[in-house]
Structure formats: C-alpha cells, structure tokens
Amino acid sequence: MEQVVDTALGVVATEGYEALTMRRLAGVLDTGPASLYAHVVNKADLDELLIGRLCAELVLPEPDPAAWREQIRGVCVQIRDQYxxxxxxxxxxxxxxxxxxxxxxxxxxxxxxLLAGGVAPQAAAWAMDALLLYVAAYCLEASIVRQRSAQEDAVWVLDRDELLRRFADLPPEAFPHITRHAAELTAGEGHDRFDFTLALMIDGASRHR
Amino acid sequence: MEQVVDTALGVVATEGYEALTMRRLAGVLDTGPASLYAHVVNKADLDELLIGRLCAELVLPEPDPAAWREQIRGVCVQIRDQYxxxxxxxxxxxxxxxxxxxxxxxxxxxxxxLLAGGVAPQAAAWAMDALLLYVAAYCLEASIVRQRSAQEDAVWVLDRDELLRRFADLPPEAFPHITRHAAELTAGEGHDRFDFTLALMIDGASRHR
DNA sequence: AGCTTGACACGAACAGTGTTCGTAGATAGA
DNA sequence: TCTATCTACGAACACTGTTCGTGTCAAGCT
Incomplete structure (x- = not known):
C-alpha cells in the first residue's frame, strides 16, 4: 500500500493530478484497475493518503515567539512548494x-x-484557516494555468507579455484603471503575489493581540 | 443560446455544479447532448458563459474614497452570495x-x-487578485462541504458539534493547542470566518499607501 | 410552382472515467 | 495431499465530454 501511494505521487509529480486515474496508476503497477481496490477503498481515500504523505514531509519548527512571522511564513512556503x-x-x-x-x-x-506569537486564540484559528485556504487556492490556480499552457496546442499560452498587451489594448473609456495599470496587474516575478498576500494576512493577524 | 445559459444556471442552482453535465442539460431542454454543441463550443465555453452571466449580475458602486472599505467588502459579499x-x-x-x-x-x-481609497496601484492590483482568489476558494470549500453532507447517506455529516468532539477527544500530549482551543477552531456562525479574513486583507491593503 | 441549397438538430457511437462482481489462482493450514 | 480462505484481476456497468453522419426543415433561386 505504501508502494501504491509512492507510485501515485510519482505519477502526479511527472504528469499532474489530472493524469492520476485508476487505470493509469494500475498500468504503472502492471495490473488492472480493480486490483487497486484491495489497497484503497476509494479514489477519495487515495487522495487523502496522498495529502497525508505530503503533509508528513513538512517540518514544523519549534515555536519561537521572536520569529513567529518568519516561522508561519516558512510553513506556508513549504506547503506551497509541496503542492x-x-x-x-x-x-x-x-x-x-x-x-x-x-x-x-x-x-x-x-x-x-501563531499562539506563541501572541495572536489571540480566535484570530489564530481563523488566520490559520485563511492561510491554508489561500495557499491551496494559489497553487490550484497556478497548476491550472500551467496545465492549460501545457496542452491546448500552445496556442492560448497567454504569457505575461500577451496578457499585458490585451489589457493595454482594452477600450480606455470602459476600462480606465485596467488600461492605466496594466503593468501592475501583470507584474510579479515568481511568487511575489504569494509573498504579498501572505504578508497581508500575517500582518493583519498580528494586530489581533 | 441565452436559453441554454439560463437553464444551465437553473440546473446548477437546484442540483449543484456537479450535476451540470451535457446530458443533464440536454435532458432538461428535451433534446440530445449533441444539440448543445450548436450553441456552445465546449463545456469550458459553457462555464465561461455561466461565469460571465453571473458577473453581469453584480452591481459595482461608484467609488467613494470615504467608504472604500465597505464598498470593496460589499462587492466581495456579492460575489460570495452569487457563488x-x-x-x-x-x-x-x-x-x-x-x-x-x-x-x-x-x-x-x-x-x-481600491485606488479611490488611496491604495498604491501595485498593492491594489495584488490585493484585488488575493480577494477574488480567496472568495472563490471559500465558496468552493463551502460547496464541497455542503455536497458531502448532502449525499454520503448522511453518515459522515460532521457538523460542528461532531467536529468539536473529535478535536477535544484528540490526545492532548500530541495536540495540546488543538484540544485546548477546539472551541475557537470550530467557532463561526454563518460567514464569520469570511468576514474575518476579508477584514484581514482589506486592513492589510489599507497600509500600502 | 418546383427545385436546390443551406443551416440546423440529433441518434449513435467513441474514448475516457470510477467502481463492482464473479471467478481463478495462490497460499496457508490440517 | 486435500481443503479452505483470501487475494488479485478480467470483464462489465453506468457515467462523462465530444464527434460524425444523417436527417429534417426552411428559405432562396430559377
């Protein structure tokens, strides 16, 4: 069963989650789809096992009240990179x-x-929920974009330059702010957007004390 | 084609997005699945049309610099309720x-x-992106929970009381903070969690000026 | 009026998906 | 060695989105 989870993660890593079908996984394991149900009750169950394995890889630091912002950000970055x-x-x-x-x-x-950083319990609980939700959504969006640019015959790639041109070419009377700030809308190398939002939420949480 | 979008939205409203299949939609329209492709090129295209119709329902206020927080929150609440x-x-x-x-x-x-509120253009662009992403993720999670509690023979319902008991019954030596703050983790009537996170992000954005 | 042309609609089928069932094989126990 | 149990798997079922070829029906042209 460990082997099933391992090969499933391998399939996801190389071909993406969309390609993780029971038949594909069974094919890699040189067997039929039905055999998987001896080790896994469901595909939802397989998903849970994958997430569990993924979470097990995360290293959680010993809370340090002086560095709680960097620590919580570090955990979120770890989750992001795993996703x-x-x-x-x-x-x-x-x-x-x-x-x-x-x-x-x-x-x-x-x-x-968060609690070591002095955040109030209710704020800590909700902030943690918000952070986890945002990180998952950010990575989901990123993987959707990546998948779309992978297939689709590379016609609708829509890289940043193309997006910038589209924004700039919009009718300025209907979209004055979008055309004016097209550069800011398409800005962000790497994970700048991610860093910005995380700072937003962590700074906001630090005010609930 | 308008009628296709209308009935599709009706199906989603009453049975959920999962039930919106080409065959189901065709069945409601008293026809076969192939006929839909005369009005819609793809299911992805249908999805875009649905989102477009949904966005068209939103009312966007005239920007008022004195009330930009309530205004941006109001738009997010509208999007949330539509979702x-x-x-x-x-x-x-x-x-x-x-x-x-x-x-x-x-x-x-x-x-x-956001710009009328004095938020810097780069922060405004990224904050808007973060807000839209969070609202979508929040509603996606909510609908997943709702769907799970709808089917599943009502066995795994996991309402808040059940979740609270599970958290409280965890081994305290391994999960000291979760067991201690189980109440806060499961707290939140209605959209309290949503309001909290939105306030987090908007307050954070207001500091970029 | 008769004929042609064109656009639209649709039944059937294809390649996928998750999941289940009955059976065959192997393995362990007496 | 015989039996019993349990695991593994081929085939099938009910779905999904999508396409192809055919049919039907209306409008336009001679």
Missing part, C-alpha cells in the same frame, strides 16, 4: 475533511506558532 | 482566464474602489 511539486494535488487538499492525522499535525504546528 | 447561490460554480471561476469581458468589468470596478 507545486505535485501539480493539481491542491484540489484534493481543498476537498479533504480536517480529520486526517497528518493534516492535524500541521494545524497543530501552525496554531502553536 | 453560493450556484453551488460549486466557483470551481469554474477559478479555472477561467481573466480575459472575459464581464470579469474584466468586475476587476475594473474593484480596482477603481
């Missing part, structure tokens, strides 16, 4: 119940950091 | 390219409000 390493898997993470032991371990770690 | 009115449709919204005219209209309106 992006297995493109599309964040979709499974969004759909999962907060019951799994490994995800509870992550929640416990994040909660410990 | 929740058509459960699961936020998934289509997440997957959509920011090219559609109606979504651009919404972006223009939100950007106008």
């Amino acid at each position: 992006l390493k297995y493109p599309g898997i964040s979709r499974a993470a969004l759909a999962m119940a907060p019951t799994d032991l490994e995800t509870l371990r992550v929640s416990e770690g994040m909660l410990a950091i | 929740l009115k058509y459960p699961g449709i936020s998934r289509a919204a997440l997957a959509m390219a920011p090219t559609d005219l109606e979504t651009l209209r919404v972006s223009e309106g939100m950007l106008a409000i």
